[in-house]
Each structure stands twice: as C-alpha cells, then as structure tokens.
Amino acid sequence: MSLLPRTAEEFSSAEYWERFFKKRGEKAFEWYGDYNKLCGVLHKYIKPRDKVLVVGCGNSELSEQLYDVGYRHLTNIDISETVVNHMNQKNAKQRPDLTFQTVDATQTPYEDGSYQAALDKGTLDAMASQEEGALAGRMLAEVGRVLGIGGRYVCVTLAQESVIKLAVEHFIQVGWAVRLHCLADPESQEVSSFALPVFVLVCTKFRQPMPMPILEMCQGEDGAPVRLPVVADLLSVVRERQAYAMLRQRLRTGTDATSTPSLTLCHAPTGRPRYTLTIQDCPPGAKVPRANHFAIFIVPQGRETDWLYGLAEGRGQLAASANFRRLVVVAMHREQEYTDMQAVQSELSPMVMELAPPGMPANQKVPFLSVGGELGWREVVSHGTSDLSGQYSVEDVRGEDGQLYRRLVFLGNDGLVQSESRLTNPAAAAASSQKNKKSRRKAKLSAPPPMTTPSQTPGGALEVDKGYLCCAHHRVMVAGLAMLGVGNDHNKDVSVLLVGLGGGGLPQFLRDFVPGARVEVVEQDPAVLEVAQGWFGFTPDDRLTVTLGDGLERINNIEREGGHQYDVIMFDVDSKDPSLGMSCPPPAFVETAFLERVGKLLTPRGVFMLNLVCRDSALKKSVLGRVRGVFPRVLSRGIEGEVNEVLLCSRGTGETGVQPSLLKAGKTLQGALGMNSSRTAICIPQIDITELLEDLKVA
Numbered sequence: 001m002s003l004l005p006r007t008a009e010e011f012s013s014a015e016y017w018e019r020f021f022k023k024r025g026e027k028a029f030e031w032y033g034d035y036n037k038l039c040g041v042l043h044k045y046i047k048p049r050d051k052v053l054v055v056g057c058g059n060s061e062l063s064e065q066l067y068d069v070g071y072r073h074l075t076n077i078d079i080s081e082t083v084v085n086h087m088n089q090k091n092a093k094q095r096p097d098l099t100f101q102t103v104d105a106t107q108t109p110y111e112d113g114s115y116q117a118a119l120d121k122g123t124l125d126a127m128a129s130q131e132e133g134a135l136a137g138r139m140l141a142e143v144g145r146v147l148g149i150g151g152r153y154v155c156v157t158l159a160q161e162s163v164i165k166l167a168v169e170h171f172i173q174v175g176w177a178v179r180l181h182c183l184a185d186p187e188s189q190e191v192s193s194f195a196l197p198v199f200v201l202v203c204t205k206f207r208q209p210m211p212m213p214i215l216e217m218c219q220g221e222d223g224a225p226v227r228l229p230v231v232a233d234l235l236s237v238v239r240e241r242q243a244y245a246m247l248r249q250r251l252r253t254g255t256d257a258t259s260t261p262s263l264t265l266c267h268a269p270t271g272r273p274r275y276t277l278t279i280q281d282c283p284p285g286a287k288v289p290r291a292n293h294f295a296i297f298i299v300p301q302g303r304e305t306d307w308l309y310g311l312a313e314g315r316g317q318l319a320a321s322a323n324f325r326r327l328v329v330v331a332m333h334r335e336q337e338y339t340d341m342q343a344v345q346s347e348l349s350p351m352v353m354e355l356a357p358p359g360m361p362a363n364q365k366v367p368f369l370s371v372g373g374e375l376g377w378r379e380v381v382s383h384g385t386s387d388l389s390g391q392y393s394v395e396d397v398r399g400e401d402g403q404l405y406r407r408l409v410f411l412g413n414d415g416l417v418q419s420e421s422r423l424t425n426p427a428a429a430a431a432s433s434q435k436n437k438k439s440r441r442k443a444k445l446s447a448p449p450p451m452t453t454p455s456q457t458p459g460g461a462l463e464v465d466k467g468y469l470c471c472a473h474h475r476v477m478v479a480g481l482a483m484l485g486v487g488n489d490h491n492k493d494v495s496v497l498l499v500g501l502g503g504g505g506l507p508q509f510l511r512d513f514v515p516g517a518r519v520e521v522v523e524q525d526p527a528v529l530e531v532a533q534g535w536f537g538f539t540p541d542d543r544l545t546v547t548l549g550d551g552l553e554r555i556n557n558i559e560r561e562g563g564h565q566y567d568v569i570m571f572d573v574d575s576k577d578p579s580l581g582m583s584c585p586p587p588a589f590v591e592t593a594f595l596e597r598v599g600k601l602l603t604p605r606g607v608f609m610l611n612l613v614c615r616d617s618a619l620k621k622s623v624l625g626r627v628r629g630v631f632p633r634v635l636s637r638g639i640e641g642e643v644n645e646v647l648l649c650s651r652g653t654g655e656t657g658v659q660p661s662l663l664k665a666g667k668t669l670q671g672a673l674g675m676n677s678s679r680t681a682i683c684i685p686q687i688d689i690t691e692l693l694e695d696l697k698v699a
Helices: 014-024 035-045 062-068 081-091 123-127 130-146 161-173 231-252 312-322 341-355 426-438 440-445 472-484 505-513 526-535 551-561 592-600 617-630 660-672 689-694
Strands: 052-055 074-078 099-102 115-121 147-157 177-182 199-204 214-219 226-228 262-266 273-281 294-298 326-332 378-386 390-398 404-410 416-424 494-499 517-523 544-548 566-571 582-584 602-614 633-638 645-650
Touching: 035 062, 035 115, 035 147, 035 199, 052 062, 052 130, 062 074, 074 081, 081 099, 115 123, 115 130, 123 130, 123 147, 123 161, 130 147, 130 161, 147 161, 161 177, 161 199, 161 231, 177 231, 214 231, 226 231, 231 262, 231 341, 273 312, 273 341, 294 312, 294 341, 312 326, 326 341, 378 526, 390 526, 404 526, 416 505, 472 505, 472 566, 472 602, 472 633, 472 645, 472 660, 472 689, 494 505, 494 551, 505 517, 505 544, 517 526, 517 551, 526 544, 551 592, 582 617, 592 602, 592 617, 602 617, 617 633, 617 645, 660 689
Parallel strands: 052 074, 052 115, 074 099, 115 147, 177 214, 294 326, 494 517, 494 566, 517 544, 566 602
Antiparallel strands: 147 199, 177 199, 214 226, 262 273, 273 326, 378 390, 390 404, 404 416, 582 602, 602 645, 633 645
16 A cells, blocks of 8 residues: 555645654655765755754654764754654664654744754655645745754755745745756666656855845756746746656657657756757667667758658658667757757767667667758848737748758747748859859759858848749649630739738749739738748739738628639638647638638639648548539649648539640740749749649549
8 A cells, every 4th residue: 555645735734644654664765865866965055064954854864864974963853743753762872962853844943043954855845735835835934034144945856846936936035045956867877767857956045135036057966057037947947857857767668659759958048949859769660770779860950840850750751761769850949059060969968868768788879860960050030929920030041952041930830931932142143144054964963062151152142032932832823823724815814812921922923923913912910921021022012912801801801892803812821720630721711601702703714722731631531522512623732741732623624634735734834934024034933834733633
C-alpha cells in the first residue's frame, strides 16, 4: 500500500503525517534527493557556523549528515510528534546537540532574526496546496521573521508553477534577492523513475528592500547566474527545464516512430526561443546500420517551414534518408544570432546528447548533419502585430537554390509562410542579361555563384521579381486561365475577383502579364495590405484594386446587387483556426449555398479556382463532394511536397479531363503572357503553362 498522499489536503495535515511516520517506521524517507545530491548547493549557501532552522524535517537523514560534516547548530521542526520523538531517540547519544522539536512552521516560538539560514526540503511544496497558498504564505512570512539580515531561505522543490510563483512573488515583494538552481545533471545517464528535475530556491534577506527585483536562474549547482527581468520569464525557464527532463526520461526508456515529440530551448540571457528540437525515431524493423544509432540534423535558417523540415511527413522522409535509429531535427529561431556551424554544435552538444536512444554504446560518436555544412541565412526586415492574424515577421532568407526570397510569416500559426517573393537586382540583371543567354547551358554544369548578403550585392538594392511566382499553387491558378481561352483574343478583357491578397504577388502577375486582366482583390486584414505595399512592391492602380473587408460579405453583396459577373473567381484565403483540419479556405467559403453564389457570379466561360489545404481526409472528401455538386467540371492538381491542391471548376459539361484543346489553349496563353504594356524589359514572366496543365486530373 502506498504511503504517499492521495490528495493535496493530506500534504499539510498533521493527522496524515502522524499516520505516515507510524507506518513508515525507522526507514528514512528522502524527498527530492539525499545529502549526496544536494550537498554541493547546500554548502554554497549555508555555512557550518550558521544557526539553521530545518523546516518540516520529517525523518530525513539530511540533518544528521550535515551534523556529521560540521553543522552543529541545527534546529529541526516538524508538525508530527511521532517523527520528532523518533528522531530525538535515534540521535540522543550519537548527536547530542542535534535537536528535534514539534513546532508548527507557521507559528514558531523563536525570536526575530535569530537564524542565519532556513532549510526546507519539500515542505513548501506540501503546504502550498492548502487554502490556495495561504498556509504556505504564512510559513514564508514566519521564515522571513526568524531570519536575520543576510539570512537565506534555501528551499528544495519540484518548482510546480503555482508553488514557485507564490514563493518568488512573496520574496520579491518584500525586497529579497531570488536565485533558482536547476539540479538536473546533464551528464547523468542514470534512468530514474522520478522524471522531474529538482530545483533549489535561494532567497536572501537584505537590510533595506531591493529597489529593483533581483531574479536569477542557474543551471546546476555551479552554473553562472542569468538575470531575468520578471517572474514570468523565470517561470518560463522552469517550464522549459521540466519539459526537457520529462522528454529526456521518455526518450531514454524507449523509441516510438509514431510519436515525434518536440521541445523549444530558450536563449538564457533573453529568455527568447533559440532552438526547436524534434525527435524522429525509425520505425520498428527498419534496416539501420549497426553503427547508426543517433544523429543531429541542423535545419538551415529560413527553411524550417519547408515541407522536408516543417511537417511530420517531410521529417519522416528526412529521417529515412539519414537512416539512423534516432534523428534530432534542430531548427534555429528568427531574431537570434548564430556564429557558425561549429559554434552551434558546441552549444547544442551538452543538451542533445541526453536525448540519445536507449542502448547506445558509451563514447559513441554522434554526427551533426546539415545541408552543405551551412547555417543558411535570414534577416528580419520588419515585424508587427495584426489585429486579425497576430504577430507577423517580414524576413529575407536564402533558398536551397542560393537565391534570396522575402517572406511574410504569421508567427502564431506554426510559423506559417503566408507569402513569398523572389528578390532580384534589376541593375545587375540588366548588365548580365546578354551574358546569361550565351552561357545558359554551361551554367547548368558549373558550381553556383558565391553566396552574398543583400549588402554585398553589386549594382544597387534588391527588389521583388514580379515575374516569378514562388507559390506553386499560384502558378497552377495562372495556368488555369487556359480554360478561358485567354490569349485567343488579345482585346478581350479578363475580369478577376481574388479573395486573399498576401504579399500581392498573384494579383500583380495577373495585372502585369495577362492581356486585358482587371483584378479586384478582397483582403480582410489591413495589416496585410500595408505589408504588401511596404515590403513586397505591391502597387494598385485602375486595373488592380483592393477592397478591404470580409470576402464572404463582399461576394454576398455582389450577388445580391446583381449585374456583375467575373471570368475568374479565386479563393486563396487562409483560416485563422488551426484546429479545423483545413487551413485554407475557412469552412464557410466551401458551404454549398455560398458555392452556388460563386457560380452565379461567373460568366458563361468563367472558372472558379480554389486553393484547398486540408489534412483531414474525411473533411476533404466532403468539400470535394460539395464543389462537384455545384460545378460539373472540376479539374485538380496537387502540389508536390505540400498539402495544397488547386481545384479548377467550371459549369461547362463538354470536355472532361485534360483534352488536347486545353493543352493547345495553354500554349496560346504562354505566348500571350507578357504582351501587356505594363511589362518591363527585365521583369519577364517565368512560368511553364503546358507542364502545369499536363498534371491536371479530374477531381
């Protein structure tokens, strides 16, 4: 039968502890570790000459061991008369000066300032559950009263958030200095049934209350203290260490290919996220070389949202390619500085080695893997907060092809890359245009040019390349214009309604390169429009307009007013609710009644284009069924390496599938792109319409 408390109330009940110690007998019960584990930090803050009050001593041998190494001024108190009598009898002859007294820690008989230290091992944790912390608060106040100036309250605790918050806020309010040590041992390979790390809270009393809070965190008993500005930051670091310890315990005891746990490590001086570690185990029965136990893969900066690194399916493929029993995928965070690959490896080594799979031989060499040995490159050029989408970041990154790209990233949605554009140097492009044409075949066989940062790029500042669509689903949507026969009549206008602006790359491409295109964009978020104009070169005019508002309402109003139809209606709008299983579009956009309104707004030749991003197979099947119920002809194209699927829908019933006539129309569209007078000499459309159409299928 377990002697441990079954309820929070039992922790602070004198009757419970009477029963506990009677059943326990003479066998010592060591909460959170014994003298050998704690002696380093205890000797650091409590001196042998100090007069020490041991609060809630129980039958722990800690006081006896301290006595034996020279601590002769220990007063031990406990609420249980049984344990006090037992401990006095046990130590009467061998340790005559070691006293045990039956005293309530919230009401002690000792004089003000009569002790230099108060030692608490688990008592605060036990008492904090009572009266919403009021009992623990009274104990802490009593500790503060009996300690003299310079006295220290040294508390061994599991640092549950409510407990540590209560204690830290109490001592900060009375002007004490607070320091917290995490005693998790990074070198220990011992598997313990007790997974949570043990912390030691040290609070120091000053003659005058400190004008500014002193909050410090230390790793290990000798770790350098890191100053933290507020209690919330301290609690965040504690949570990180607890999560890490739990994860380490879990990973040491087994492997599980179906689970890919992750952990974020924070930068100690700032408390901001620095690394995210995701663990990928190989499936049972996989043929892994005997020596391939464990490896660390460093994701290049700016590419952590790539399919290969950002999604479970991609990381699974990465792990299968690496072929190790366990692969830790490490992503670096924006607005953090990283010197080089060697520095990153040195920083990570002490932490990631704790995540090794069970049974890995001692002294096993663990390789760090990367793409070309490079850290990648990223520069945050702007950031802000949208009332609708939360925090966002505009950042320049270097892609796998060595080119520079600009991204709009929504930070609150798993780092969703909302928009992306390629950057180009117009002056340098003009100077080398003729040279590139002559040496294009040779360039394919040569090494890529040396990597440079924007500040090193010759010939002027970088600009958005408006002729290049980074998003594959945007290229499919442009190719879908072949269903209209665009290009057969250069004088015929093409009216487009696009819901979802993003960085503005798609609507600008339509305006600049599709003959006769007139585009109306509906965007709900004013912040997105501001970012598109400020950082992505978006420039509306009389042929490209933006309506700020809800896309649902806009379409409902247009259909209600009547008299206005479009050749193309495009939905490229993300959902703000990540729990739905469908991140694009929001569910209301694919309800049958709304789809019917969309159909009524199309001209007889019109096409409805939908960017569908749905991970829920049942939901996706339902959406496709509704779309097919409204539009007799539905073609689709999946995006390789992504969840996106583009649906091209029309009310026409003549042709199905990808007919030769559609491919012919695609060639006509290819030739017509760029005939628009707004095209510049350097910015040319870069898209292969025929290739995109060949991969279409009937949905």
